[in-house]
């Protein structure tokens with residue numbers, strides 16, 4: 001069991017580092033078993049430094065930086081045991097425009113082999129999709145699905161009209 | 164001490180209900196001491212139902228609804244013991260455009276008596292301010308302040324140019 | 327192998343039948359706060375066998391059944407069906423289209439169906455085992471996952487790693 | 492009564508002196524992820540006497556001092572000054588402008604100043620007591636406050652109510 005965990009851990013680690021390079025464009029990232037002799041129980045440490053920064057603990061990183069690292073690690077795990085589909089619920093909320101574009105570029109690259117279902121409030125993310133569904137609640141508490149054309153998305157992300 | 168707490172609690176409760184009416188435009192909200200005979204120790208319950216919905220627990224509410232309730236409660240407390248200023252760090256992140264506009268309308272109304280300092284990535288919120296500061300990091304890890312003109316904020320919230 | 331369709335009926339804020347069709351690409355779901363988007367995510371976790379009620383934002387499993395509004399009565403059953411295009415043969419079952427259905431009644435009784443044939447939950451979990459499909463933290467990524475992953479409580483983090491192992 | 496100015500020097504990602512001026516209205520602060528906006532919020536909590544290091548996103552108070560980058564060495568001291576326009580007389584001190592300063596050295600030594608005169612932390616906390624000013628959860632509202640407030644752990648919630656009482 002320890003064998004299997006160590007093998008998987010090393011795969012996650014490599015994937016984490018690769019995805020990190022793509023999303024962060026520089027900087028260092030690693031995950032480590034704090035005690036190699038106790039792989040099944042010891043704490044797993046994450047250490048990350050965006051390009052040019054000296055980071056002593058993850059808590060020092062900003063809300064957006066933490067969100068991006070978290071998604072990087074999840075993608076790293078994802079590629080060890082890929083599901084045919086991946087569902088993302090508003091993971092882009094804390095990201096600024098530049099980080100969001102990097103994230104979407106990586107997502108589109110992965111989308112050649114993986115089906116993504118993404119929930120978002122963000123116009124840039126909406127533009128990245130090839131199918132767009134709107135959910136509305138005309139009657140309070142009752143959800144209704146509408147399919148949406150992209151040109152109908154104006155500055156109000158609620159101007160959803162049925163096609 | 165119990166006296167004082169009960170008095171404050173009732174004030175917070177009234178303020179909470181008032182702010183809720185302004186932000187949610189309908190629906191019900193309340194906070195209750197689960198055991199009136201043990202006011203200093205008993206759990207404090209929050210119950211909220213947006214207009215037309217039947218809600219059995221706060222966990223059922225969406226990310227955006229919870230954020231809005233949380234800000235409503237904080238404002239409720241705030242008006243019991245108002246500070247001359249209030250700092251808000253990206254509280255608007257989970258809100259859709261319609262809720263954001265309601266929040267900003269309430270904020271501007273309170274701003275006649277309270278100074279607000281708001282951190283945001285959102286264009287609508289930027290437009291609500293009368294002073295705008297940009298923070299950039301030209302040298303990695305070194306923050307620099309720039310003052311920003313609103314007309315310079317294009318679709319890229321990072322196109323901050325010094326005035 | 328991809329998700330081709332999702333049907334919800336009586337699940338959370340979807341009292342009447344609602345049907346989403348997916349192609350293999352990137353599907354984006356939008357709408358105002360509280361309109362039901364995360365409920366759709368919950369339904370995918372649920373139909374794939376999620377038993378951890380807290381990950382479905384409830385205290386008891388019964389809470390996934392439509393509990394009514396001021397205008398509508400509660401319903402007695404929740405049903406979700408997820409259809410896969412299995413032409414790649416990833417799922418070890420001799421069908422090009424695979425339909426997984428889960429039902430829950432207020433009595434607490436559950437039903438599971440594979441291509442409309444009643445089966446046990448076990449049959450569904452065995453079918454998707456080792457395909458990577460399932461309600462894993464890394465394939466159905468929740469709205470508040472950031473803190474959970476970077477959590478100082480390193481047990482949470484270890485659990486995540488073990489899901490992928 | 493309003494905040495008129497904030498100066499940071501050696502505090503977190505602000506190694507050199509940085510100066511924000513405020514008017515009484517709504518000031519909006521923007522910028523990319525990780526550029527230092529929340530650090531500004533931390534500096535306001537800190538200069539008002541925040542002693543809970545976890546609320547400043549650190550393990551030890553020393554972590555508020557600029558710790559260097561690949562191009563710059565760490566600094567030995569953090570200093571933040573907050574100036575209030577006190578023409579309303581809300582602060583019980585006979586000045587129209589009130590300047591509160593806090594310094595921390597790597598040695599662990601702290602200094603506090605009121606209008607540039609050395610004082611004790613106690614003098615600052617007494618001055619702002621009962622004015623509503625202070626690093627309260629409801630007046631300096633953090634980036635991840637939603638979960639803390641609606642937290643199922645009702646102690647957190649009680650603590651919030653007691654701050655306002």
Ligand SMILES: Nc1ncnc2c1ncn2[C@@H]1O[C@H](COP(=O)(O)OP(=O)(O)OP(=O)(O)O)[C@@H](O)[C@H]1O
Pocket residue numbers: 141216217223224225226227228257337338339340357358359360361362363364365366389390391392393394
């Ligand atoms: N069992 C249930 N019966 C009826 N309605 C329910 C049930 N459970 C949840 N809901 C409704 O679902 C709503 C929340 O939906 P959901 O979390 O999907 O919103 P969302 O679209 O993700 O919003 P956000 O953008 O704010 O995250 C609640 O307001 C509640 O009314």
Ligand SMILES: Nc1ncnc2c1ncn2[C@@H]1O[C@H](COP(=O)(O)OP(=O)(O)OP(=O)(O)O)[C@@H](O)[C@H]1O
Pocket residue numbers: 053054055060061062063064065094304502503504505522523524525526527528529530531554555556557558559634
């Ligand atoms: N003691 C310190 N010395 C130097 N730099 C520090 C120190 N503490 C934090 N930082 C830097 O501050 C950065 C985080 O800043 P901050 O949290 O203010 O970002 P932000 O502007 O709020 O971003 P976001 O929009 O993502 O929330 C970290 O990347 C780190 O480099």
Ligand SMILES: [Mg+2]
Pocket residue numbers: 089225226227363364365469
């Ligand atoms: Mg949601």
Ligand SMILES: [Mg+2]
Pocket residue numbers: 062063064528529530634
């Ligand atoms: Mg921040």
